[in-house]
Amino acid sequence: MKTQLTAFPPEQVEADAIALIFFEEKFEEEEFEEKFEEEEKDELPRPVAALDAETSSLIGELYENKEFSGKALEMAWIHRPAGFLAQRLLLVGGGKSAEFSSAKMRQAAGTALRFAKKKGVRHLAIAPAGDLDPGDQVQLLAEGAILADYETDVYKTSASKREDQAGSKIEQLTILGGREHNSRLERGKAIAEAQNFTRELVNEPGNLLTPSVLAARAIQLGYDTELEVEVLRKSHLEDLKMGALLGVAQGSVEPPVIIVVRYRPKRRPRSDEHLGFVGKAVTFDTGGISIKPSEGMEKMKYDMAGGAAMLGAMKALAELKPAIPVTAVIPSVENMPGAAAQRPGDVVTSMSGKTIEVLNTDAEGRLILADALTYAQQQGCTHLVDAATLTGSIVVALGHERVGVFSNNGSWQERFLAASEVAGEKMWPMPLDEEYKDQLKSPIADLPNIGTRWGGSITAAMFLKQFADPAAWIHLDIAGMAWIEKDKPYLPEGPSGIPVRTLIQVAMDS
Ligand code: BES
Ligand code: ZN
Numbered sequence: 238m239k240t241q242l243t244a245f246p247p248e249q250v251e252a253d254a255i256a257l258i259f260f261e262e263k264f265e266e267e268e269f270e271e272k273f274e275e276e277e278k279d280e281l282p283r284p285v286a287a288l289d290a291e292t293s294s295l296i297g298e299l300y301e302n303k304e305f306s307g308k309a310l311e312m313a314w315i316h317r318p319a320g321f322l323a324q325r326l327l328l329v330g331g332g333k334s335a336e337f338s339s340a341k342m343r344q345a346a347g348t349a350l351r352f353a354k355k356k357g358v359r360h361l362a363i364a365p366a367g368d369l370d371p372g373d374q375v376q377l378l379a380e381g382a383i384l385a386d387y388e389t390d391v392y393k394t395s396a397s398k399r400e401d402q403a404g405s406k407i408e409q410l411t412i413l414g415g416r417e418h419n420s421r422l423e424r425g426k427a428i429a430e431a432q433n434f435t436r437e438l439v440n441e442p443g444n445l446l447t448p449s450v451l452a453a454r455a456i457q458l459g460y461d462t463e464l465e466v467e468v469l470r471k472s473h474l475e476d477l478k479m480g481a482l483l484g485v486a487q488g489s490v491e492p493p494v495i496i497v498v499r500y501r502p503k504r505r506p507r508s509d510e511h512l513g514f515v516g517k518a519v520t521f522d523t524g525g526i527s528i529k530p531s532e533g534m535e536k537m538k539y540d541m542a543g544g545a546a547m548l549g550a551m552k553a554l555a556e557l558k559p560a561i562p563v564t565a566v567i568p569s570v571e572n573m574p575g576a577a578a579q580r581p582g583d584v585v586t587s588m589s590g591k592t593i594e595v596l597n598t599d600a601e602g603r604l605i606l607a608d609a610l611t612y613a614q615q616q617g618c619t620h621l622v623d624a625a626t627l628t629g630s631i632v633v634a635l636g637h638e639r640v641g642v643f644s645n646n647g648s649w650q651e652r653f654l655a656a657s658e659v660a661g662e663k664m665w666p667m668p669l670d671e672e673y674k675d676q677l678k679s680p681i682a683d684l685p686n687i688g689t690r691w692g693g694s695i696t697a698a699m700f701l702k703q704f705a706d707p708a709a710w711i712h713l714d715i716a717g718m719a720w721i722e723k724d725k726p727y728l729p730e731g732p733s734g735i736p737v738r739t740l741i742q743v744a745m746d747s
């Protein structure tokens with residue numbers, strides 16, 4: 238999909254369809270005619286000011302007949318709207334204007350795009366609305382539309398695609414906004430395309446995306462950008478004494494890797510902060526010898542979503558060029574119950590020197606992250622963020638609505654949560670009191686890899702903290718959020734690409 242800006246008013250944009258956002262407050266055409274003088278109308282927010290009388294009375298009728306009420310994500314359309322060059326006018330509900338937000342703006346753009354695409358529109362135009370900053374609006378519309386354009390059906394042959402969805406594709410997206418906002422359009426594009434890149438990786442099945450294939454994708458990213466990509470292979474991981482990671486990998490024929498992606502700013506940074514992004518990339522999690530039930534196991538192809546998010550964020554940072562260095566460390570393994578698999582009760586020695594009793598081989602994410610967190614600190618990272626589909630327990634706590642955020646540092650957590658607000662990714666702070674550590678006692682080793690049934694996402698985080706201290710650290714448990722379970726009007730069922738936007742935002746804020 239190509240994107241462009243246009244400075245034309247809505248009526249003068251040539252497109253197959255133009256989408257305008259309308260709010261719940263009733264659209265009273267006569268009121269406008271009476272209340273405002275001609276000059277004043279020019280200052281009114283579009284689209285209300287400039288609509289042709291015939292079209293506005295048609296819209297009035299839609300409201301009157303309750304065919305369209307402006308509720309968030311509602312859609313209606315008018316063919317051959319009088320006064321417009323576009324063939325169709327797409328009305329998108331924005332909800333109550335007082336409650337309109339950047340998140341609603343992305344969603345409105347996404348809803349319009351998915352609706353238009355299904356109806357065979359090839360050139361879609363979309364206009365800002367409400368009173369958000371005009372530059373922000375351009376970025377948000379681009380993000381919302383590009384994210385909505387993502388599809389998961391990559392392995393459908395064209396014949397079966399044609400049956401379900403008429404093979405439709407939006408070729409051109411035109412956003413109404415002046416040329417002065419071009420950098421915001423580019424920023425929105427970089428962010429959304431990076432997030433879609435992450436979603437493509439997460440969508441891949443376990444047979445086609447092994448740790449080695451993920452590493453190859455990262456190497457390709459290095460060729461395409463100025464990022465430096467290094468892949469640590471098995472013998473290197475052995476030299477580094479990463480016993481926790483190697484223990485997980487030994488049950489699979491697929492060799493483990495750690496993918497390291499480095500971004501260095503050209504100019505000398507003002508601060509000595511060095512951001513570290515650590516992402517769990519288990520390309521398939523069977524549970525190992527503590528094998529998972531077969532029902533729903535196919536979902537465990539998305540157990541690499543944390544690592545894929547780090548790669549996506551780095552792809553965007555290569556374009557957006559933050560002021561500080563950022564290093565991504567992505568440990569990748571396949572968790573299988575092969576003949577050489579580790580057993581429950583095995584003791585492994587992590588890179589940090591701490592010994593771990595592996596009571597459950599399905600708690601493998603924390604084992605590979607332990608070594609990756611140690612390595613990231615050895616690489617000089619001062620501020621760490623890890624993301625992992627770590628526990629089913631976080632889904633019990635927060636459902637599919639928010640990412641769980643754990644931290645050992647209040648001010649770093651505040652900065653991070655502020656970035657997540659701007660990025661429009663919903664998160665929630667979780668506790669990490671010292672008392673939770675009482676569950677992590679092993680009679681034989683320094684610590685076990687699991688606690689009791691209770692507070693499972695917190696004891697998992699507490700385990701990671703033993704390897705993250707003393708760096709400022711944030712752990713994101715994205716198990717409930719990495720996969721969208723049901724189609725939304727603005728996003729298809731499938732990988733979400735969370736928390737790519739927040740990672741980009743926090744790096745750009747630093
Ligand atoms: N990859 C899973 C967690 C998961 C669950 C991700 C649901 C996405 C959706 C993780 O490796 C795991 O198996 N965790 C166990 C830990 C338990 C053995 C302490 C869990 O949450 O059940
Ligand atoms: Zn597991």
Ligand code: ZN
Binds near residue numbers: 519599601626
């Ligand atoms: Zn897992």
